[in-house]
Amino acid sequence: MSTPDLEARSLVKRFGAYTAVDTLSFSVARGSFFSILGPSGCGKTTLLRMIAGFIAPDEGDILIGGNSMADVAPNRRPVNMVFQQLALFPMMSVGENVAFGLARRGVARAERVKKSAEMLERVGLGGAGHKAVDELSGGQRQRVAIARSLVLEPTLLLLDEPLGALDLKLREHMKIELKQLQAAFGTTFVYITHDQSEALVLSDHVGVMNKGRFEQLGTPQELYYSPATPFVAGFVGSNNKIAGRAKSVQGGIVELESAEGWSIHAQAHGAIAAGAAVEAFVRPEVASLGRTSSELPAGHPQYAATVESLLFDGANSAVLVREQKSRFEFRIALPQTGRFADLKVGEALQFGFDPARAVCFPVAGSPSA
Amino acid sequence: MLEAGTRRWQARLMLGLFLMPAVLWLVSLIILPHLDLAILSFRERVAPREYRASLEQYRTFFAEPLYWHIFVRTALMSAIATLLTLLIAFPIAWTIAKLLRGRASSLLFVVCLIPFWVSETVRTLGWMILLRESGVLPSLLVKLGITDVPIELLYRDSTILVGLVYTSLLFMVVPLVGSLESLDNALIEAAYDLGASGWSVLRKIVIPHAAPGITAGCIVVFMMTLGNYLTPTLLGGKNSQWFTEQIYTQFITRFNWEQGAAFGFLLLLLSTSMVWVGLRLTGQRFGEVMRRS
Numbered sequence: 001m002s003t004p005d006l007e008a009r010s011l012v013k014r015f016g017a018y019t020a021v022d023t024l025s026f027s028v029a030r031g032s033f034f035s036i037l038g039p040s041g042c043g044k045t046t047l048l049r050m051i052a053g054f055i056a057p058d059e060g061d062i063l064i065g066g067n068s069m070a071d072v073a074p075n076r077r078p079v080n081m082v083f084q085q086l087a088l089f090p091m092m093s094v095g096e097n098v099a100f101g102l103a104r105r106g107v108a109r110a111e112r113v114k115k116s117a118e119m120l121e122r123v124g125l126g127g128a129g130h131k132a133v134d135e136l137s138g139g140q141r142q143r144v145a146i147a148r149s150l151v152l153e154p155t156l157l158l159l160d161e162p163l164g165a166l167d168l169k170l171r172e173h174m175k176i177e178l179k180q181l182q183a184a185f186g187t188t189f190v191y192i193t194h195d196q197s198e199a200l201v202l203s204d205h206v207g208v209m210n211k212g213r214f215e216q217l218g219t220p221q222e223l224y225y226s227p228a229t230p231f232v233a234g235f236v237g238s239n240n241k242i243a244g245r246a247k248s249v250q251g252g253i254v255e256l257e258s259a260e261g262w263s264i265h266a267q268a269h270g271a272i273a274a275g276a277a278v279e280a281f282v283r284p285e286v287a288s289l290g291r292t293s294s295e296l297p298a299g300h301p302q303y304a305a306t307v308e309s310l311l312f313d314g315a316n317s318a319v320l321v322r323e324q325k326s327r328f329e330f331r332i333a334l335p336q337t338g339r340f341a342d343l344k345v346g347e348a349l350q351f352g353f354d355p356a357r358a359v360c361f362p363v364a365g366s367p368s369a
Numbered sequence: 370m371l372e373a374g375t376r377r378w379q380a381r382l383m384l385g386l387f388l389m390p391a392v393l394w395l396v397s398l399i400i401l402p403h404l405d406l407a408i409l410s411f412r413e414r415v416a417p418r419e420y421r422a423s424l425e426q427y428r429t430f431f432a433e434p435l436y437w438h439i440f441v442r443t444a445l446m447s448a449i450a451t452l453l454t455l456l457i458a459f460p461i462a463w464t465i466a467k468l469l470r471g472r473a474s475s476l477l478f479v480v481c482l483i484p485f486w487v488s489e490t491v492r493t494l495g496w497m498i499l500l501r502e503s504g505v506l507p508s509l510l511v512k513l514g515i516t517d518v519p520i521e522l523l524y525r526d527s528t529i530l531v532g533l534v535y536t537s538l539l540f541m542v543v544p545l546v547g548s549l550e551s552l553d554n555a556l557i558e559a560a561y562d563l564g565a566s567g568w569s570v571l572r573k574i575v576i577p578h579a580a581p582g583i584t585a586g587c588i589v590v591f592m593m594t595l596g597n598y599l600t601p602t603l604l605g606g607k608n609s610q611w612f613t614e615q616i617y618t619q620f621i622t623r624f625n626w627e628q629g630a631a632f633g634f635l636l637l638l639l640s641t642s643m644v645w646v647g648l649r650l651t652g653q654r655f656g657e658v659m660r661r662s
Contacts, residue, residue, distance in 0.1 A: 074561050079562075083555045083559055087556050087558070087559035089574060091573075091574070091577040100565070149563070152563065
């Protein structure tokens with residue numbers, strides 16, 4: 001395997017008593033799109049700023065293209081960053097913004113003008129070089145910010161939640177555009193975000209970060225279908241969380257009884273002994289819905305429920321139901337067949353799910369964990 | 370129709386009343402005295418209580434080398450003082466606006482402000498106590514063995530400059546802090562990230578952003594310095610050769626109001642044209658600059 005473009009070795013950063021980044025090690029392969037996903041305050045911005053060189057790590061080392069970045073100043077690193085608020089220079093035209101880095105490298109004026117015009121062409125802003133920054137729309141500014149960095153042909157492009165400031169529609173559009181840009185340029189992207197949908201759509205690999213550590217590092221599919229920790233299961237995608245005690249464990253399937261008295265089955269992840277405190281997660285699309293029990297796939301436990309509320313959202317429509325005995329609230333994705341288009345609040349239903357597709361974790365700190 | 374008209378009239382009347390103090394102040398204390406001075410400067414006394422219109426006062430200014438030498442010297446010294454003030458104020462403003470947070474930042478600001486709690490006369494006399502031959506600094510120099518005998522530190526051009534810079538510092542720091550505070554730190558980081566050195570960040574990002582503040586500070590300091598009377602006179606003594614001193618002499622000592630008025634107008638012309646040249650050179654607009662200051 002070739003040298004990874006980015007490698008972090010036991011990286012630690014503390015602010016006083018608070019550890020922002022806690023012994024983190026990972027590597028990012030050349031040409032891939034790597035996302036760091038986590039809630040605000042998880043240390044992802046600190047990590048990114050360490051890679052860019054604005055903060056020095058307390059321990060560990062960062063290697064970019066195989067070279068240690070200890071004692072290398074930000075303006076000497078083969079890394080460029082797209083800032084959260086983009087940070088385009090308002091005192092310069094669009095073309096001057098793109099040519100700024102080239103000028104600092106001492107590239108001749110004619111060459112600079114040519115290269116920045118080419119780069120603007122490549123991001124679909126041909127001929128916009130003379131414009132002022134504030135004449136551009138949000139999406140266009142985004143592209144200028146990326147062009148300004150990519151024109152320097154960095155080993156690594158860092159993106160600090162660059163879509164955060166855009167409205168929803170534009171954000172969806174820019175997601176696709178970013179992915180296409182990354183594929184076209186082949187530059188390694190390191191992207192940080194708290195939006196799981198951005199991370200899933202864009203990335204080849206995602207590191208889910210929490211309290212300064214990676215909870216899980218894997219492909220979006222792995223994170224979604226086989227979360228390694230309860231945090232990942234809860235943070236990535238929507239999930240029904242059922243907390244309770246393990247009544248019995250048989251062949252990797254845990255029988256869980258929730259505090260409300262609802263009993264379900266789920267696949268055990270990690271060592272779980274009978275009686276231990278556990279948490280199970282069931283994805284809304286894993287559960288199937290039927291008006292009678294015969295409509296449900298055979299062989300899985302079934303539960304009676306009533307419709308609590310309907311959450312219509314086009315293709316992402318779901319229904320909230322209450323399990324009859326325990327009154328537990330459970331979210332189920334509505335199938336796209338239109339079979340449940342006439343569902344009413346208060347209607348009685350049957351639902352069930354494959355225990356093998358539900359995951360169950362021991363609760364951290366419980367005696368059997 | 371009528372009612373709308375009446376209401377508009379009322380609105381205008383209110384606006385007029387609000388503006389009245391400012392207008393009164395402008396007309397009675399600035400415009401009228403200047404008109405009077407202008408008339409004074411363009412006349413010549415031919416006999417007791419007998420005057421005629423003439424350009425004699427202005428002719429004297431150009432004919433007498435002493436006058437225009439002092440005039441040019443005042444302009445140059447003021448320009449140097451302004452530049453020095455800018456160079457000293459910039460790091461202070463940068464520290465207040467960008468490096469310090471909260472209490473420490475306000476504290477440094479207050480330190481810059483404290484000298485202004487004392488009147489200018491007392492402040493300048495303080496400098497005299499420090500710098501005169503029998504003063505604190507010369508005797509300290511002797512004790513340290515740097516000089517054999519106490520030397521006179523007053524009445525030098527450099528002393529005048531020190532005093533002027535000290536007096537003007539706050540008026541440069543305030544607009545600079547304002548314009549530096551509005552500079553987004555991400556822009557500095559972005560420039561640095563794109564390979565800029567500290568010097569090119571300053572030249573390409575910080576100074577262009579702070580230009581209105583820099584210009585505003587320079588205009589205020591230059592005008593204050595040019596029109597300063599106390600500091601050059603006290604710290605420079607007879608050698609100060611400041612133009613305001615010449616105006617004072619004409620009005621008070623020689624009782625030649627006509628000549629004094631002409632000098633006053635020349636000084637006004639000088640400061641106005643220097644400001645205009647400064648704005649043109651830096652490509653700034655007056656309105657924008659004054660809004661920032």
